[in-house]
Amino acid sequence: MADEPPSILPDPLTKELRDRLCGVVGDAWVIVDADRLLAYESDGLTAYRRTPRAVVLPKSTDEVSHVLSILSQEGIPVVPRGAGTGLSGGALADGDAVVVGTARMTSMLSLDPDNRLARVQPGMINANLTKAAEPFGLYYAPDPSSQSACTLGGNVAENSGGPHCLKYGVTTRYVTGLTVVTYDGEIVELGGFGRERGGYDLLGVFVGSEGCFGIATEIEVRLLPKPEGVRTLLAIFDRLEDAGTAVTEIMAEGLLPAALEIIDGPTIRAVEASVFAAGYPTDAEAALVVEFDGIEAGLAGDVERAVAQCSRAGAREVRTADSAEERLALWSGRKKAFGAMGQIANDLMVQDGTVPRSKLTEVLGRISEIGARYDLTIANVFHAGDGNLHPNLLFDRSNEDEVARVNRASKEIMAVCVEAGGTITGEHGVGLDKRRYMSLVHGPDELDAMRRIKWVFDPLGRMNPGKVLPDGPDDGKEAP
Amino acid sequence: MADEPPSILPDPLTKELRDRLCGVVGDAWVIVDADRLLAYESDGLTAYRRTPRAVVLPKSTDEVSHVLSILSQEGIPVVPRGAGTGLSGGALADGDAVVVGTARMTSMLSLDPDNRLARVQPGMINANLTKAAEPFGLYYAPDPSSQSACTLGGNVAENSGGPHCLKYGVTTRYVTGLTVVTYDGEIVELGGFGRERGGYDLLGVFVGSEGCFGIATEIEVRLLPKPEGVRTLLAIFDRLEDAGTAVTEIMAEGLLPAALEIIDGPTIRAVEASVFAAGYPTDAEAALVVEFDGIEAGLAGDVERAVAQCSRAGAREVRTADSAEERLALWSGRKKAFGAMGQIANDLMVQDGTVPRSKLTEVLGRISEIGARYDLTIANVFHAGDGNLHPNLLFDRSNEDEVARVNRASKEIMAVCVEAGGTITGEHGVGLDKRRYMSLVHGPDELDAMRRIKWVFDPLGRMNPGKVLPDGPDDGKEAP
Numbered sequence: 001m002a003d004e005p006p007s008i009l010p011d012p013l014t015k016e017l018r019d020r021l022c023g024v025v026g027d028a029w030v031i032v033d034a035d036r037l038l039a040y041e042s043d044g045l046t047a048y049r050r051t052p053r054a055v056v057l058p059k060s061t062d063e064v065s066h067v068l069s070i071l072s073q074e075g076i077p078v079v080p081r082g083a084g085t086g087l088s089g090g091a092l093a094d095g096d097a098v099v100v101g102t103a104r105m106t107s108m109l110s111l112d113p114d115n116r117l118a119r120v121q122p123g124m125i126n127a128n129l130t131k132a133a134e135p136f137g138l139y140y141a142p143d144p145s146s147q148s149a150c151t152l153g154g155n156v157a158e159n160s161g162g163p164h165c166l167k168y169g170v171t172t173r174y175v176t177g178l179t180v181v182t183y184d185g186e187i188v189e190l191g192g193f194g195r196e197r198g199g200y201d202l203l204g205v206f207v208g209s210e211g212c213f214g215i216a217t218e219i220e221v222r223l224l225p226k227p228e229g230v231r232t233l234l235a236i237f238d239r240l241e242d243a244g245t246a247v248t249e250i251m252a253e254g255l256l257p258a259a260l261e262i263i264d265g266p267t268i269r270a271v272e273a274s275v276f277a278a279g280y281p282t283d284a285e286a287a288l289v290v291e292f293d294g295i296e297a298g299l300a301g302d303v304e305r306a307v308a309q310c311s312r313a314g315a316r317e318v319r320t321a322d323s324a325e326e327r328l329a330l331w332s333g334r335k336k337a338f339g340a341m342g343q344i345a346n347d348l349m350v351q352d353g354t355v356p357r358s359k360l361t362e363v364l365g366r367i368s369e370i371g372a373r374y375d376l377t378i379a380n381v382f383h384a385g386d387g388n389l390h391p392n393l394l395f396d397r398s399n400e401d402e403v404a405r406v407n408r409a410s411k412e413i414m415a416v417c418v419e420a421g422g423t424i425t426g427e428h429g430v431g432l433d434k435r436r437y438m439s440l441v442h443g444p445d446e447l448d449a450m451r452r453i454k455w456v457f458d459p460l461g462r463m464n465p466g467k468v469l470p471d472g473p474d475d476g477k478e479a480p
Numbered sequence: 481m482a483d484e485p486p487s488i489l490p491d492p493l494t495k496e497l498r499d500r501l502c503g504v505v506g507d508a509w510v511i512v513d514a515d516r517l518l519a520y521e522s523d524g525l526t527a528y529r530r531t532p533r534a535v536v537l538p539k540s541t542d543e544v545s546h547v548l549s550i551l552s553q554e555g556i557p558v559v560p561r562g563a564g565t566g567l568s569g570g571a572l573a574d575g576d577a578v579v580v581g582t583a584r585m586t587s588m589l590s591l592d593p594d595n596r597l598a599r600v601q602p603g604m605i606n607a608n609l610t611k612a613a614e615p616f617g618l619y620y621a622p623d624p625s626s627q628s629a630c631t632l633g634g635n636v637a638e639n640s641g642g643p644h645c646l647k648y649g650v651t652t653r654y655v656t657g658l659t660v661v662t663y664d665g666e667i668v669e670l671g672g673f674g675r676e677r678g679g680y681d682l683l684g685v686f687v688g689s690e691g692c693f694g695i696a697t698e699i700e701v702r703l704l705p706k707p708e709g710v711r712t713l714l715a716i717f718d719r720l721e722d723a724g725t726a727v728t729e730i731m732a733e734g735l736l737p738a739a740l741e742i743i744d745g746p747t748i749r750a751v752e753a754s755v756f757a758a759g760y761p762t763d764a765e766a767a768l769v770v771e772f773d774g775i776e777a778g779l780a781g782d783v784e785r786a787v788a789q790c791s792r793a794g795a796r797e798v799r800t801a802d803s804a805e806e807r808l809a810l811w812s813g814r815k816k817a818f819g820a821m822g823q824i825a826n827d828l829m830v831q832d833g834t835v836p837r838s839k840l841t842e843v844l845g846r847i848s849e850i851g852a853r854y855d856l857t858i859a860n861v862f863h864a865g866d867g868n869l870h871p872n873l874l875f876d877r878s879n880e881d882e883v884a885r886v887n888r889a890s891k892e893i894m895a896v897c898v899e900a901g902g903t904i905t906g907e908h909g910v911g912l913d914k915r916r917y918m919s920l921v922h923g924p925d926e927l928d929a930m931r932r933i934k935w936v937f938d939p940l941g942r943m944n945p946g947k948v949l950p951d952g953p954d955d956g957k958e959a960p
Contacts, residue, residue: 114728114838115867137734159681172684173653188925197903197921198910199948200692200930201639204652205685212680225734248594254617254705295778302775358594387595423677430678441677445668449936450680456932468679 011095013054017074021056024066029104031055040099043086044146047349047397048432052079052093059104061179061187061217068215069185071098077462078183080211082123082154085146087350088431090158090210090467097465100215102153108132109218117176119220122153129221138223141168144427145335156216159208161427163259163334164291166385168224170427172207177220180206182213183463192220205453210429211464213457227293230258231303234330235288235310236281236317240264240380243286244361246313247384250290250306251357257306259291260385264364267337267379267392274343276336278329284316288384289334291327337381338392345377345394349406352428353417357387366416367391374405388426389417414440430468438470491575493534497554501536504546509584511535520579523566524626527829527877528912532559532573539584541659541667541697548695549665551578557942558663560691562603562634565626567830568911570638570690570947577945580695582633588612589698597656599700602633609701618703621648624907625815636696639688641907643739643814644771646865648704650907652687657700660686662693663943672700685933690909691944693937707773710738711783714810715768715790716761716797720744720860723766724841726793727864730770730786731837737786739771740865744844747817747859747872754823756816758809761797768795768864769814771807817861818872825857825874829886832908833897837867846896847871854885868906869897894920910948918950 013021013032021030031037032054041049053076058064071078079093081101093099102123109119113136120129126147130139143162144150150160156178161170177192191203206213237243243262250257263271265285272282280287288310292302307318321327341348355363364380367389371378377394391413395402414424414437424430424437438447451469454461493501493512501510511517512534521529533556538544551558559573561581573579582603589599593616600609606627609620623642624630630640636658641650657672671683686693717723723742730737743751745765752762760767768790772782787798801807821828835843844860847869851858857874871893875882894904894917904910904917918927931949934941 112836112838114732115836116731117836169649169653172681173649186925188929189923190926192901198905198914199918199922199927200933201652201685201688202926202929202933205681205933208681225736228734251596252594254708256705295775295781297781298775298778301777356592356595356597358592421672425678434678438679442679443669445666446670446682447679449668449682452936453680453682453685453933456929456936 011053017070020070021067024063024070025056025058029057031057040081040084040093043084043089043091045087045089045350045433047347048089048092050092050094052097052099053095055099055101057101057104061181064100064181064215064217065185065187067100068181068183072184072460072462075462077465079464080153080157080215082151082157083125083149085150086154086158086431087352087428088425088433090429090431090464092432094466102151105217111136113138116223116225117220118223119177119218120152122151122156122216122219124152126150126152126155133223134226137226139226140221141174141224142171145338152219152221153216156207156219157209157211158427158429161383161386161388163261163383166260166383167256167258172204174221175203175207175219176222178203178206178216179218180214180216183458183460188214206457208429209457210431210468212454212468214463229296229299230291230293230327231299231320231322232289232291232327232330233303233307233310233318233320235290235315236284237286237288237313237315238284239314240286240364241361242314243288244364244384246288246310246315247360248357249309249313251385253305253309255302255305257290257385258293259289260383261289261334262380262382262384263287263289263334263337264380266377267341267381268333270344270379271333271337271340274336274340276332276340278333278336280333287333288315289330334381341379341392341394346396346398347394349393349395349410350428351389351391351393351410351413352425353389353414353422354426355387355389355417355420355422357385359420359422360384360387363389363416363420363422367413370409370412370416374409376402376405376409378409383426386426387422411437432467435468435470491533497550500550501547504543504550505536505538509537511537520561520564520573523564523569523571525567525569525830525913527827528569528572530572530574532577532579533575535579535581537581537584541661544580544661544695544697545665545667547580548661548663552664552940552942555942557945559944560633560637560695562631562637563605563629565630566634566638566911567832567908568905568913570909570911570944572912574946582631585697591616593618596703597700598703599657599698600632602636602696602699603631606630606632606635613703614706617706619706620701621654621704622651625818632699632701633696636687636699637689637691638907638909641863641866641868643741643863646740646863647736647738652684654701655683655687655699656702658683658686658696659698660694660696663938663940668694686937688909689937690911690948692934692948694943709776709779710771710773710807711779711800711802712769712771712807712810713783713787713790713798713800715770715795716764717766717768717793717795718764719794720766720844721841722794723768724844724864726768726790726795727840728837729789729793731865733785733789735782735785737770737865738773739769740863741769741814742860742862742864743767743769743814743817744860746857747821747861748813750824750859751813751817751820754816754820756812756820758813758816760813764796767813769810814861821859821872821874826876826878827874829873829875829890830908831869831871831873831890831893832905833869833894833902834906835867835869835897835900835902837865839900839902840864840867843869843896843900843902847893850889850892850896854889856882856885856889858889863906866906867902891917912947915948915950
């Protein structure tokens with residue numbers, strides 16, 4: 001993006017260093033060829049591109065520990081990486097850094113249905129954990145939209161959410177233990193068997209630390225019993241504000257939906273113009289997906305009350321789903337929204353801000369005004385129940401002027417969220433992209449405390465340097 | 481207790497210092513008289529007694545900040561204190577330290593029903609928050625047994641749980657923002673309006689830091705809609721193991737009760753012999769309280785399935801409650817257990833360990849064996865669904881030999897919990913009492929990381945010194 005520093009050209013590893021790394025993980029798993037490194041030059045936020053010096057793919061905690069020992073002896077910075085589906089540039093490495101990826105660490109280590117706990121390697125795909133737990137009537141609750149691709153290690157790093165975190169909460173609520181390798185190769189156990197082990201919450205502060213504290217090589221999580229029943233409804237509105245009103249009224253009723261998602265008009269039209277067409281009316285200005293889960297007997301009443309609130313708020317049509325197939329159909333517009341936008345625009349800048357639920361309508365109006373002013377298409381898909389907005393700015397990276405306008409509009413959108421009492425990220429993390437906004441929400445004392453917390457885990461400042469904390473003299477530097 | 485150091489005699493404040501403190505909070509709120517200091521010499525774990533140098537009771541964030549500035553200029557250690565209902569000696573001050581209490585900071589600062597958020601002063605009593613939220617159909621979920629006396633500030637310090645945290649989780653899930661004053665009097669804002677603000681989770685690591693990082697002077701919490709209905713049942717068992725089996729089977733059914741509590745035979749007999757008699761049969765060896773809440777229509781089915789599991793596990797009697805009065809009656813034996821034990825024993829050492837739910841029966845057997853071996857009465861009241869045990873060791877502090885046996889038995893109980901894959905505290909915190917067990921569950925690297933995390937907030941080591949971290953050369957000392 002416009003604020004990007006000039007790209008640093010990768011500095012090849014010496015033969016001796018390469019041999020040592022190959023000795024740990026095997027020749028096939030040390031990647032140094034320029035064409036193979038291309039796959040690692042960006043993450044889900046494709047506006048940023050960086051080429052790492054090399055990529056190493058270990059298989060176990062011990063291998064990660066050996067790899068980090070070798071790299072730290074040489075003083076080489078390390079960037080951890082899961083599936084690369086992140087949306088803040090958090091897994092990108094400058095040319096002086098080596099990416100340590102978890103792609104080969106996909107095993108289930110243990111599944112304990114009696115205590116509803118699973119222990120997995122960090123490269124396991126989110127959806128595969130639920131698949132493995134299903135025979136026991138259990139599932140893993142946090143469900144990022146990328147759940148069929150993203151890894152649990154990445155989820156831990158970003159403290160990921162998802163549509164159902166309105167009712168079920170984000171990743172940190174489910175992580176009960178971690179095995180962590182720090183930059184110098186040391187293996188540390190945090191928590192285990194029900195989180196709270198006494199003492200300060202090291203586990204809690206590691207979750208969401210965006211790969212800046214170390215690499216989680218084993219992850220223990222809490223599983224939940226599958227809800228007995230699920231009901232989904234889709235309400236179509238002619239005005240976005242009315243969908244916002246429906247959300248407020250559903251919550252005011254004392255209902256607690258599992259998910260409350262809004263797709264705005266531009267997104268509906270993008271979806272319907274794509275191969276993912278979901279049968280949403282293209283002249284509508286908002287579609288609201290409401291889902292309830294829980295005990296079968298209670299669901300009909302919940303759906304009835306929510307339908308009534310949607311109608312009262314002005315919905316022109318409400319569809320309900322009872323079967324799993326019908327549910328998937330109602331969800332498809334929401335789930336495929338990002339893919340659809342990728343088809344109609346060359347590039348996409350996904351923003352991620354939160355606002356108090358009561359300010360949703362006001363803030364959406366201001367975002368739409370910003371889009372008009374900068375002559376940009378902004379499509380909104382968002383977790384309305386949580387007040388977590390995802391404005392998507394469509395653009396073409398070859399158009400320099402458009403890139404500049406996207407940058408300025410993004411900055412204004414963040415400022416609007418903060419002004420409304422919200423913040424700069426709901427679930428995508430800070431990474432590379434949001435560092436410049438950190439001082440909008442954190443004072444210098446707080447940023448300084450964050451810097452010192454990083455030093456507790458990474459005193460040399462070489463684990464995922466240049467992420468999260470804003471530019472400053474100490475950025476990516478050693479503890480004093 | 482046997483491991484206690486000799487008591488340090490309080491060193492009176494100079495007149496000049498006293499005048500400066502009185503100038504901030506008013507003469508009435510600086511306590512230095514020996515007889516008035518007596519009220520602060522212990523907390524809910526009465527086995528420990530220490531007399532503070534003085535007690536200061538500020539009224540606002542600004543007053544706390546001024547008081548701490550003055551004390552830190554003099555290098556005087558500070559111990560924060562809420563209602564003093566804690567069960568780990570965490571709010572006790574040696575004679576060189578001044579207690580800063582929150583007893584006058586009881587105000588509701590804001591209540592925002594639309595966003596289901598409340599902002600309160602730390603001295604507000606837990607139950608009063610729910611009372612204030614009730615007119616809006618909302619409540620505050622974490623409910624320690626002491627909820628009619630304990631404060632939200634204390635709950636934040638200890639990351640408190642309660643019977644309903646099986647379904648609803650502990651304090652950290654509900655805290656979305658804090659205003660914090662650090663030892664040098666600095667005021668720092670952490671989070672606010674929905675926790676995740678981007679960057680490392682300073683808010684999360686502050687919750688549960690047991691008053692060692694600073695004083696929370698404003699607390700923002702999430703409220704929940706009151707469940708539509710509640711059903712409670714009480715099952716009576718002739719064997720404690722059978723109650724344990726019922727717990728396992730209820731969870732294996734995929735049910736998620738709001739609470740699953742066991743009261744053992746000795747506790748039942750203590751309750752029935754006290755003024756709190758609840759009508760539990762005194763020849764029983766366990767009473768299991770099961771509670772479900774949620775949508776009215778689903779509750780009957782849940783209760784039916786739980787009753788069936790209790791009967792199958794060998795319950796000789798199952799009572800159910802539909803009305804609020806009947807519910808209170810079923811709960812009374814559980815809620816009054818601690819009070820009742822206080823009536824039959826001079827002193828009480830409440831332990832607090834957790835074990836994987838599947839190990840409950842085995843561990844209870846070993847605890848009973850430890851009690852027999854040391855000739856001690858051990859009564860168990862516990863959050864069975866969470867595997868959180870509360871063995872209560874009854875004793876008389878004037879009997880030196882008995883005190884020594886209580887100490888040895890406590891240590892063995894902790895070791896048994898850890899050996900079973902559990903830990904040394906579920907919800908009472910480490911405080912003074914559990915420091916000696918910290919190395920059972922944390923390696924030296926982890927303890928060192930905790931020490932360094934404390935330094936981030938309290939580099940001089942003067943905020944609640946001598947708590948949480950085990951004795952060591954750095955204990956309560958300055959960051960290097």
